[in-house]
Amino acid sequence: MRVGIGEDLHRVEExxxxxxxxxxxxxxxxxxxxxxxxxxxxxxxxxxxGAAGKGDLGTHFPSSDDRWKDAxxxxxxxxxxxxxxxxxxxxxxxxxxxxxxxxxxxxxxxxIRESIAEIAGVEPARVNVKAKSGEGVDAVGRGEAIGATAxxxxxxxxxx
Ligand code: MG
Numbered sequence: 001m002r003v004g005i006g007e008d009l010h011r012v013e014e015x016x017x018x019x020x021x022x023x024x025x026x027x028x029x030x031x032x033x034x035x036x037x038x039x040x041x042x043x044x045x046x047x048x049x050g051a052a053g054k055g056d057l058g059t060h061f062p063s064s065d066d067r068w069k070d071a072x073x074x075x076x077x078x079x080x081x082x083x084x085x086x087x088x089x090x091x092x093x094x095x096x097x098x099x100x101x102x103x104x105x106x107x108x109x110x111x112i113r114e115s116i117a118e119i120a121g122v123e124p125a126r127v128n129v130k131a132k133s134g135e136g137v138d139a140v141g142r143g144e145a146i147g148a149t150a151x152x153x154x155x156x157x158x159x160x
Contacts, residue, residue, distance in 0.1 A: 001092065001153060001154065001155050001156070002051040002052065002053070002089065002153070002154045002155075003051055003151065003152070003153050003154075004046075004047040004048060004049065004050030004051030004052070004151070004152045004154070005046075005047050005050055005149070005150065005151050005152075006042070006043035006044055006045065006046030006047030006048075006049075006050060006148075006149070006150040006151075006152070007043055007046065007147075007148070007149050007150075008039045008040075008042040008043045008046065008147065008148050009039065009139070009140075009145050009146070009147040009148075010031035010032060010033050010037045010039045010042075010145060010146055010147075011031065011032040011139075011144065011145050012029050012030075012031060012032075012143060012144055012145060012146060013029065013030055013031060013032040014029045014030075015029075015030070016029070016030025016031060016032065016037065017030045017036075018030040018031060018103075019031075019036045019037065019038045019073070020038060020039070020040045020098060020105070020108070020112055020146075021038070021040045021041060021044075021112035021113070021115050021116050021129060022038065022041060022072075022073070022074045022112075022115040022116065022118075022119055023108065023111050023112050023115050025103060025105075025108055027103070028102065028103040029102075031146055033063075034063035034068060034069060034070075034071075035061070035063075035068050035069075035070065035071040035072075035073055035076070036070060036071060036072055036073050037073075038073035038074075039098070039146050039147065039148045040096060040098050040112070040116075040129070040148040040150070041073040041074065041076060041077050041116070041119075042057055042073060042076070042148070043096060043148035043149055043150040044077055044094055044096055044116060044148075044150040044152065045057050045073070045076045045077045045080045046150070047094070047096075047150040047151055047152035048077065048080040048081055048084055048091070048152050048154070049080050049083075050152070051084070051089070051152045051153065051154045052080070052083060052084040052087060052089055052154060054080070054083050054084070057076060057080075060076075060079070060080070061076055061079075074119045077116075077119050077120065078119060081120055081121075084154055085157065088156055088157050089154035089155065089156065089157060090154065090155060090156075090157040090158075091120050091122050091126060091152065091153075091154060092126065092153040092154060092155040093126045093127070093128070093152070093153050094116065094120070094126065094127045094128065094150060094151070094152050095128045095129075095130075095150065095151045096116075096128070096129050096130070096148060096149065096150035096151070097129075097130045097131070097132055097148065097149050097150075098129065098130070098131050098132070098146065098147070098148045099131075099132050099133070099134055099140045099146065099147040099148065099149075100131065100132075100133065100134070100140065100146040100147075101133050101134045101136070101140060101141055101142070101143040102143050104131075104133075105131035106131060109129050109130070109131060112129050113127045113128065113129050116129065
């Protein structure tokens, strides 16, 4: 088994679409970023890459590369998992926390969980997503940024 962690933070930007875990959340300010700025998928992807010993998101999908301008971050997670599978690993589980003052995410967590499970090709029971507010302090708490943290466990894929 291999464990990995992932961490990300994006600045809130009015006029952008908020995408979290591959789901578009209507009626909320979006996040600044070169890709679609899906802070949650970025954290999960970094956790997969970490567990697989494959470096980080920025190395594989640099923001200096125009190919990834406004990119759908589902591609990043899919690619990271493909690399892990190539080395004989399968996804045992993901646990993640999104930190956001706004919007309140409780009602979206089920859809986000199913979305990540679908991207990863695993049953939703292997994915857990939690939400926390920022208690009014720091950049998240002031509503200036949304952050995410993820832990991933990979296990040796069954042979055959
Ligand atoms: Mg990011």
